[in-house]
Amino acid sequence: MRPFYVTTPIYYVNDRPHIGHAYSTVAADVLARYAKLRGRPTRFLTGTDEHGQKIEERARELGKDAKAFVDEMSPPFDEAFRKLGCAYDDFIRTTEPRHEEKVQALWTLLAEKGDIYLGEYEGWYSVADEAFITEMELKALDEVTRSKVRKVREPSYFFKLSAYTDKLLAFYEANPTFVQPIGRFNEVKAFVREGLRDLSVSRTSFTWGVPVPGDPKHVMYVWLDALTNYVSALGGPAAPGAAPLFDRFWPPSADVVHVVGKDILRFHAIYWPAFLLAAGLEPPTQIFAHGWLTINGEKMSKRLGNFIPPGPLVDELGADVVRYYLMREVGFGQDGDFAHRQVFARYHGELGNGLGNLLARMVTGIVQKSFEGVVPAPAALGYEERELIAIAERAAAQAASHLDVVAPHRALDAIFELVAAANRYIDRTAPWALAKQGELERLGTVAYTVLESLRWLSVMLSPFMPEKTAALRAQLGLSPLTPTEALDAWPKAGDWGGLAAGTQTAPAAPLFPRFDPKDEEAILERLGAAGTKGADAKTGAKQGEQGVEAPKAEKATKKSDEAASAAKQEKSVSESSGTIVFDDFMKVELRVGLIVEAEAVPKSDKLVRCQIDLGEEKPRQILAGIRLHYAPEALVGKRVIVVANLPPRKMMGLESQGMILAASDTEHGLSVLGLEKDIAPGTRVS
């Protein structure tokens, strides 16, 4: 069987572990457990990303040595994931020598290939943050911080990413499932088609990183360091024979799936294969980008402080319930919501009523009462039995094919078809009536059929709920599953009958005990989710909406003073109510401006560079994308409305210190806002 290697992202230790980290890791764990169950040689890796300027500074703020700081920050991830039942084979930290060594080895390979050269990095530097920031981050900054951003230059090594544009496109072409979901793959391809720029891969402005071989003033920058973990954890890059794990678990020998969040897709789908191709190594088989979770309908954000740690959830509900919910609730690859009340809804409806009760009614009920707890031998199979067996076989086949394409939610859906069918089967065959009539042989067949269904379920659900399925098996009188390499334990047609008659069952407490409403509220209270809405027993329907709207409205009033900065991070909270308060409006400084000069910006279709008198000491330079509708010379002398308090922004290398208001429709084209009278330049518009 072909070896399988699955990874999570390595998590940046600036954060504490939260449900988002748990989601990625649980998903990878399910895939790994499934692969092991099928007998595939399997390796599962997670870990932490510990270098970089942010860490260096954070440590300094805390008066700590960077290494001491990351030594504190990394273990909570390991603990959180272990607590969630994640059984990875390795946990790598980018500060480990085994990693740093290999990052340097990869660098050397790239350098020898001639794909690394020394140049000069020019980028944005935020004085307030004392950090280099990307264009994207720049946009997200608040006004105060952004005003203190400047361009800086420093020497930097570059990776010739631009040389890999065509090679990547060819690679994508040859590997049509390289990125999942498909929509994400399209984005990646579109981005690459635009052409790639060389990538800065070193920094001299901080030291907390892996030194560049031969030039220790430089440390390697973020992604080259971080991405390499997938290979370094296997002991690669290495010559054939030198690193057995690398030989066995990296292509072309193995299938490799990197599970990532959609936010870091680009690095994994573009940079990473480019690095590997450059180094003469094989890219991974697949990058699976999963979606984002919201919490009770709200985006996770520092502002809302709603990063929920997985620990307390596990304490209250158990790891398997959290795992089940994460895998069942949202389509893997899509965005989804983690709603505390919905957890209870699924817990009660599917796990308790469906699966747990199925086990209880048979093991602590029928088998105990009529067979003294011993698994009876089945007699002749009737139509009902054959039908249930067929459903079991279908469930197993479908669940497997869903898991094979990384669709765990669908796999669970398929598996629970069997739960429903088994409950139905009990009702139809009415074992209690058989018992009353003393038809023990028929009763034995019915009991056996259900017990064997439960055994199948214990296998199929084991990747999702390892503890609960072990407990289930214990009640059936079976030992826990022990996946064995090269031995496919997944149930399939022909496997029916694996449960031996005569096995002593062990009735025990309910597998998923019901919480009464009081307990449920108490738990929600302890988890800080008492006020949340969500689908629960009453009106499952509308609560999804309310769950979104209600908390937002609340936040909007409470935190309207934060609306300005919030708006930069995400949609303004007030947008949801459709109105803004007057103060919000007044934050926009609109002024009358007199255009004193205007000229087309060279090499630009749209941009016009204007010098605009705003009643200030000297005119401001403002760029406007109106060239297609206004000849520059026709603008001179016009009075326009200008947004005067936007942070400066560069376009085509020129700084724009504001924005000219205009409106457009298809019929008339674009029209700049003007005034009917010659109001003095600089006058505030209100």
Next chain:
RNA sequence: GGGCCCAUAGCUCAAUUGGUCAGAGCCGCCGGCUCAUAACCGGCUCGUUGCAGGUUCGAGUCCUGCUGGGCCUACCA
């Protein structure tokens, strides 16, 4: 501005290459049962599959336009 994805019952979502595909689960209502965790089983209500056209013997399923979401990207600030 360019590009991608999506829009199916109150909610989540299914519907092989266009041909009983208009479905499932949840919620709600009614009924049955009693082995079981007030669990289980059966039945029922709501949809002109976002809107408008087109191709076809036949279209959620293909084409065009529109509306409404989401996302990626860019010199629209």
